[in-house]
Amino acid sequence: MSDNHDRELAREQAYVDGLFARLDAEVTQANERLAQVQLEVDPANPDADALIRRETEYHGSGGLTAFGISAVDTALWDCLGKSLGVPCWALWGAIPGALKAYWKVNEVCVTILMNYVAIYFTSYLVGNPFSARASIPRTPTIEESARLLRILRPSRANIGLFVALGVLVLVWWMLYHTNWGYKLRHVGQNPSFSEYVGIPPKKVMIWGMILSGAIGGLAGAIEVMGIHGHFLDNFSPGIAFDGMLASLIAKNDIRMVPVLSLFLAVLKTGALGMERFTGVPKTLIDTIIAVFILLAAMEGLFAYSRRRSARSSGEEAA
Amino acid sequence: MDGLNEILSLVFNATLVRSTIRAATPILYATLACVLTQQANILNIGIEGIMIFAAFAAVTTSYFAGSWVLGLLAAIITGVVVAAFMAFAHLKAKADIFVVGMGVNMLAIAMTRFLLQRTFGVSGSFHHNDIVPMPRLNFDFGGNALLDTLFNDYSLFEPVGIVLVFVLAFILYKTVWGLRLRSVGLNPLAAETAGINVTFRKFEVMLYSGVLGGIAGAHLSLGYSRMFVENMTNGRGFMGVAAMFFGGANPFWGWIGCLIFGFADSLGSRLQSLGLPSQFILMIPYVVTVVVLTLAMMRKKRAETARKSAI
Numbered sequence: 001m002s003d004n005h006d007r008e009l010a011r012e013q014a015y016v017d018g019l020f021a022r023l024d025a026e027v028t029q030a031n032e033r034l035a036q037v038q039l040e041v042d043p044a045n046p047d048a049d050a051l052i053r054r055e056t057e058y059h060g061s062g063g064l065t066a067f068g069i070s071a072v073d074t075a076l077w078d079c080l081g082k083s084l085g086v087p088c089w090a091l092w093g094a095i096p097g098a099l100k101a102y103w104k105v106n107e108v109c110v111t112i113l114m115n116y117v118a119i120y121f122t123s124y125l126v127g128n129p130f131s132a133r134a135s136i137p138r139t140p141t142i143e144e145s146a147r148l149l150r151i152l153r154p155s156r157a158n159i160g161l162f163v164a165l166g167v168l169v170l171v172w173w174m175l176y177h178t179n180w181g182y183k184l185r186h187v188g189q190n191p192s193f194s195e196y197v198g199i200p201p202k203k204v205m206i207w208g209m210i211l212s213g214a215i216g217g218l219a220g221a222i223e224v225m226g227i228h229g230h231f232l233d234n235f236s237p238g239i240a241f242d243g244m245l246a247s248l249i250a251k252n253d254i255r256m257v258p259v260l261s262l263f264l265a266v267l268k269t270g271a272l273g274m275e276r277f278t279g280v281p282k283t284l285i286d287t288i289i290a291v292f293i294l295l296a297a298m299e300g301l302f303a304y305s306r307r308r309s310a311r312s313s314g315e316e317a318a
Numbered sequence: 319m320d321g322l323n324e325i326l327s328l329v330f331n332a333t334l335v336r337s338t339i340r341a342a343t344p345i346l347y348a349t350l351a352c353v354l355t356q357q358a359n360i361l362n363i364g365i366e367g368i369m370i371f372a373a374f375a376a377v378t379t380s381y382f383a384g385s386w387v388l389g390l391l392a393a394i395i396t397g398v399v400v401a402a403f404m405a406f407a408h409l410k411a412k413a414d415i416f417v418v419g420m421g422v423n424m425l426a427i428a429m430t431r432f433l434l435q436r437t438f439g440v441s442g443s444f445h446h447n448d449i450v451p452m453p454r455l456n457f458d459f460g461g462n463a464l465l466d467t468l469f470n471d472y473s474l475f476e477p478v479g480i481v482l483v484f485v486l487a488f489i490l491y492k493t494v495w496g497l498r499l500r501s502v503g504l505n506p507l508a509a510e511t512a513g514i515n516v517t518f519r520k521f522e523v524m525l526y527s528g529v530l531g532g533i534a535g536a537h538l539s540l541g542y543s544r545m546f547v548e549n550m551t552n553g554r555g556f557m558g559v560a561a562m563f564f565g566g567a568n569p570f571w572g573w574i575g576c577l578i579f580g581f582a583d584s585l586g587s588r589l590q591s592l593g594l595p596s597q598f599i600l601m602i603p604y605v606v607t608v609v610v611l612t613l614a615m616m617r618k619k620r621a622e623t624a625r626k627s628a629i
Binding site for chain 1: 407418429432435607
């Protein structure tokens with residue numbers, strides 16, 4: 001009995017080691033990408049940013065932390081230096097992941113509360129140790145060489161857009177064409193069964209959250225290095241939530257993610273113009289988006305959505 | 319040593335009790351709303367949105383009608399309508415309750431912001447002398463200072479919340495209705511077999527949770543404060559969800575959880591006078607909530623493991 005158990009443990013250990021090695025490689029890769037991006041250049045377009053966050057959401061449970069992470073990360077990113085960024089954002093994502101995996105703590109609750117922690121913490125950092133002593137709380141502006149390259153001037157668009165598309169493809173490839181992605185989806189559908197066939201659901205969940213956190217950190221970095229050039233206190237006006245909404249509407253179908261991100265970005269951008277020229281408050285757009293999501297979520301409401309619900313009912317059963 | 323004593327007596331005194339209750343009450347109503355739905359196995363993550371809607375309805379009605387009773391009624395009606403919509407979306411239109419809840423939360427923030435601009439022409443916050451707050455309870459203790467601090471000047475719904483904890487516990491654990499409700503949450507198939515209309519029960523508790531959420535919002539804007547601020551719940555709904563998990567859907571333990579969060583909150587605001595950076599003070603309730611929730615779930619997990627190995 002105990003032999004059996006030991007063997008199983010050893011096998012699991014070997015598997016986990018392999019998984020970690022691969023993940024490490026992947027994280028390093030993402031990191032290198034970022035480092036490269038940072039070396040080369042500069043700026044972000046809201047679309048790009050939204051895209052990235054959207055992907056973050058793809059991991060399902062993970063997304064909300066993205067906001068928190070991007071906030072913390074970016075504070076560290078341009079203040080403390082590049083090396084600290086990676087472990088920091090990944091750890092922030094790991095906290096709810098681990099809590100969920102080991103003790104079944106509700107991740108929605110934890111991530112939302114942790115958003116507040118991140119906002120206040122960065123607010124402290126920006127206000128005190130890293131303040132630029134300007135009239136608004138912000139950090140000193142980062143080096144010109146560290147900014148993302150702008151495209152399509154005079155818009156704020158930047159090569160962050162291409163980074164986002166790259167990440168999109170990467171995530172799609174990882175999820176559907178790697179062993180690891182298969183396991184992640186497997187755990188999402190049925191953790192108990194995964195455990196039974198030898199996939200450690202806890203480890204997979206935590207790594208899913210860590211990667212989700214990493215992408216969230218990337219989004220924050222692009223926002224800061226691309227658009228602002230410094231860390232503004234509480235800079236993200238719910239961009240991560242928009243991302244979450246996009247993934248909710250897409251029902252975790254990654255092919256829909258870029259389309260919906262673009263759709264939301266168009267709505268948001270149009271809202272600014274609408275307010276300026278017609279005086280209609282742009283909050284109306286947020287209201288419309290929320291209504292849109294609620295309607296999209298109600299699968300049984302319209303007959304045409306039956307096809308879709310048949311496809312996703314498998315996911316929901318999990 | 320004297321200095322330390324001075325600090326301690328500044329932080330820990332009779333007013334700490336009341337500020338704890340004060341801070342805990344809005345969370346408590348959210349907790350009770352969640353407890354009720356959780357007993358029927360619905361995680362009411364949209365309680366935050368219900369509270370925001372209700373708070374706005376309460377302030378608006380109180381301002382225009384000049385009566386806190388009407389404000390409260392409007393808040394409750396709003397809460398019930400939102401909850402009914404959530405129940406319809408979840409139970410009839412087969413939407414994921416988490417998606418609906420988050421959708422309602424976003425809708426609440428966006429829509430109240432929009433209505434605030436349209437109705438009052440202000441953005442951010444609205445306060446006005448015409449807003450009639452809820453009455454405060456005052457008794458005559460013959461000038462006894464300690465009793466006065468401990469028992470006087472509570473907003474109406476602060477003591478009512480405590481009473482509701484026991485009422486809800488009684489209903490859930492001592493009445494037939496409560497037993498049936500819990501059976502719906504524990505095993506819907508068995509409940510259905512026993513002749514209970516599961517969908518109807520779930521719909522019913524969602525409406526009641528809307529009532530509680532409505533009171534929570536009205537208390538927040540008319541009792542706890544006397545204004546409406548954008549996103550004024552500030553995560554209190556989620557703290558309520560956390561307190562519900564802390565108490566394992568038991569109203570009494572959920573209340574204890576709320577008191578812990580309220581205590582952390584009011585302790586923090588006292589420490590601010592000692593010169594700690596304000597951001598760390600503001601962070602305290604959230605950190606404490608996450609930590610306490612985790613500890614509670616760890617304990618639960620350990621108890622479950624122990625039970626399993628005993629078999």
